Amino acid sequence: MPIWLSSGRLPVTSKTSLWGVLADRTYRHLFLAQVVALLGTGLATVALGLLAYDLAGGQAGLVLGAIFTIKMVAYVVVAPIAAAFIDRLPRRTVLVCLDIVRAVVAFMLPFVTQIWQIYVLIFVLQSASAAFTPAFQATIPDVLPDEERYTRALSLSRLAYDLENIVSPILAALLLMVVSSNVLFFGTLGGFAASAALVLSVVLPSPQPSAKRGIYERTTRGIRIYLKTPRLRGLLALNLAAAAAGAMVIVNTVVLIRANLGLGESEVAITLGLFGAGSMLAAFALPTLLDRFSDRSLMLLGAMLMTTTLIAFALGIRILELSWAGVLLAWLMTGIGYSAVLTPSGRLLRRSAHAQNRPALFAAQFALSHACWLVTYPLAGWVMTQAGLVPALLVLGGLSVVGIVVALFIWPKSDSDIVEHRHDSLPEDHPHVKDGRTHAHPFVIDDEHIRWSRHL
Template sequence: MLSILTNRTYRHLLAAQIVALTGTGLATVALGLLAFDLAGNSAGLVLGTALTIKMVAYVTVAPLAAAFAERLDRRKMLVVLDVVRALVALCLPFVTEIWQVYVLIFVLQSASAGFTPAFQATIPDVLTDEQDYTKALSLSRLAVDMETLLSPMLAASLLLFVSFDSLFLGTSVGFIASALLVVSATLPSPRPVEPRGIYDRTTRGIRIYLKTPRLRGLLALSWSAAALSSMVIVNTVVIVRSNLDLSESAVAIALAGFGGGSMLAAFALPRLLKRFSDRRVMFSGAVLGTGVMAIAAGLSAAMPITLGLLTVTWVLVGFGYSSTLTPSGRLLTRSAHAEDRPAVFAAQFTLSHACWLVLYPLAGWLMTRFGATTAMAGMAVAAILGLTLVLRVWPRTNTKAVVHSHPDLPPDHPHLTGPKPHAHPIIIDDLHHRVPHEP
C-alpha cells in the first residue's frame, strides 16, 4: 500500500490531507469547549446547530463550487480555500456571541465544501492506475480514522499547557501547512471541451450522477452507511454516559472501536477489491453493518448493554461502514470524464451529506424519545431501505462495452469512427444522455 508514496505529487497531497485533518480535529475539540464557554449547559444545542449548519453548507455550496472549479486553476483554488479556512480558524478565539460562531462555521464549512470534492477529484488524475488509486483511497480512509483517534489525544496533551482557544491556532497552522504542500505539487487541471452556462455547470455533476445506475446504487449505499454512522456518532456518548453511567474515557473506547473497525477495512480493501467487484464488496459491507446493528438491537432488548458489547458492535459496524464507502472514489472516477470529475465528486459530497442531514436528527430523536434499543432498530431499518434500493437500481451485471447507436449524429461524426457495431463503456456526457437499454 505504501508503494504509491514514491509518487511525489501524491505524497504531498496525502501530507496536505493529514495536516488539514489534524487541524480540523483540534478545532472540533476547541469548538466544544468554546460552546460551553459561551452557552454553559446549552452547549449541546449550540453544537447541534453548528453541525446542522455544517451539513447545510455541504449540501448547498458543493455544487456551486464545482461549477467554478472547471474554469479555475485547481491548485490555486485549493490554496485559496485553505487560506480562507485558516483565517476563519484565527477568528474563532475572538468571538463573544453565539451567532458569530454560526457565521464563522458556515464560512469555514463552505470553504471545506469547495475544497474536499476538488481535492478528491485530483487524486485519480495523479494516480491513473486503478490499483494505485485503490491504495490511495485506503490510505485516505486510514488518515481520516487516525485523525479521529489521535486528534483528541493531541488536543488533551496541548490543553495541559495552553488554553482551549490556542487550539484554533493549531487549526490555522494545519490549513496553512496544507496550502503550502498543495503549492509544492504540480496538479493536473482538466478543462472542459467547450464552455457551459452557470446552470449547466452547477447541475451537471448531479445530473450525471443520477443518470448513472451504479452511482444511484452508491447513493443508496451512502444512505445505509449514514444510518449506521449516525447511530454511532450521535448516540454513543448518551449510551455510555447515561445508560451505562461510565466515564468520558469509556466514550473514547467505544468510539475507538468504530474507528478501529474502519481502519481494519482500509487495510483489507486493496486485496478484497482485487478478488471481488466493487458492488459485491460495498454491498457486503453494508449488509454486515446493518446485520450487526439489527442483532445489537435484539440483544439490547433481551439483556443490558455492556461497554464490551457496544465496542465489539461498533468495531463490526465500522468495518462494514468503511467497506461500503471507501471504494466509492473508484465508481466516481469510472463514471465521469476527467473534466467532469470535480462536478461528480461534488455531487457525491452533496448527496451523501444530505443523507446525514436527515439521519443525524432522526437518530438523536429516536434515542431521546424511545431509547437505545429502538434507535438501533430504527437505524437498522433505515439501512435496510437503502440496501433494498441498491438491488433495484444497481444491476448485478457490469458490461464493459455496451452496443448502442447515435441516430442524432451524422455518420461521419468523429465519435462514430472505428469498428462496427458501435460499442464502448457508457459514461454520461454530451453524446450519451442515458445508459442504453435502461428501463
C-alpha cells in the first residue's frame, strides 16, 4: 500500500516531503475537506455573479459589491464572537454543523426571487464560514504538532486556495455547457456536504477550554493576545501589505486587461492564473526555505518583492508601453511575494498561544486580516476608477510599503520563543514561580503573562 494511503503517522524525526504529510489519515481527510469545500465555494462565486445579473441586470455590479461587503463585515464581526461561544463545544461537532448550515444555504440560493433574499442568505453563509474557518485552521496544529510537518500542511493549504482559483472557474465553465447556472449552487451544496462527511470520518483533538470567563473576555481574548504579541503585530502590518497588493490584482485585473489593453475574457483568466501560479511556486518552495531561514526574514522578503514589483511596474509603464507580457510578469512576481507573506502566518499563530487559546487567536487573525481587505478592496477600485492604472499601482504599493515599515519596527529581529523574565506580581505560593521568580520558557500571553515584558 502506498505510504500516503496508510492510516499511520510518519515519525516526527524524519524529513517529510510536502505531500508526505498526507500520510496522516486525520490530516488527509481534513485537507480533502478543505479542497472540496473550496471547490464548492468557487462554483458559488460564479453562480452568484450570474444570479445577480438575472435579478438586477445592469445593476449587477452594485449587487456583487454589496455581497462582498457583507462577506467582509461577517468575517470581521462574527469570527471573534463565534470563537467565544464555540470553544467549549466538541470541535468535530462544531465543524460538521457549520458545514451543514452552509450546505442548507447553498440549497436555498437557487430559489431566491428578490435581491434582499440574496443578502440575507449570504450573511448567514459567510457567518458560518467566519466561525468554521478559524476553528478548522486551529485544529491543524493539534493534529500535526511537529512544526516541520505543520509547515508543509500550511503550504498545502495555500496550494488548495490557489488551485481553487484556477479549477473552479474551469469546472463552472464546463458545467454551464450542460446545465443552467442555478445548478452550480448544488455543486456548492455537494462540496459542503462532502466536507462535513470527511470531518465526521475522523476523530479530532479538542484541547481543554480555558478557564470560565465572561462573554466580553471570551470575545476579545484572541484579539488582545494578538495585539500584545510583537510578532503578531508585525504579522498584522504584513497582512495590510498583502491585502494592498492582492486587492490591486483581484479588483483591477479585469479593467487592466479589458479596458487598458483591449484584450478578451480568456486573457483575464490567464492573467489571474499567473498570479495564482506565482503563489503556488512560493508554496512549493517555502517548506524547504523555512527550514533554513526565519519566518520574519522570508515574510519581509516576500512583502518587499510584491511591493517592489507593483512600484517598478508603475514606473515601467511611464517609461515603456504597457504590454500584456509585462502584466503577466508583474502578477507572477506579486503572487510569489503574496504567498511568502501569507503561508507562514499559521506558524506564528501556533507559536503565540497555548492550545486552548488557539481558536480565539486564529479567529482574531481571520477578523483582523479581513479588516485589512475591507479597506483595500474599495480603495483599489476607487483609485483605479478615479485616477487610472499608474496612480492605483503607486497608492496600493505605497500602502504596502507602510505595512512593511511598520512590521520592521514592531517585529523584533531577535524573535525567540524562549524568553527570560521575572514575575514580581505573583504570590510566593503560585505554582508558576515554584522554581523561582526569574525563569525562562516559551513565552506567550496568558493569565500569568499579561504583557510582553521581562518584568511581570
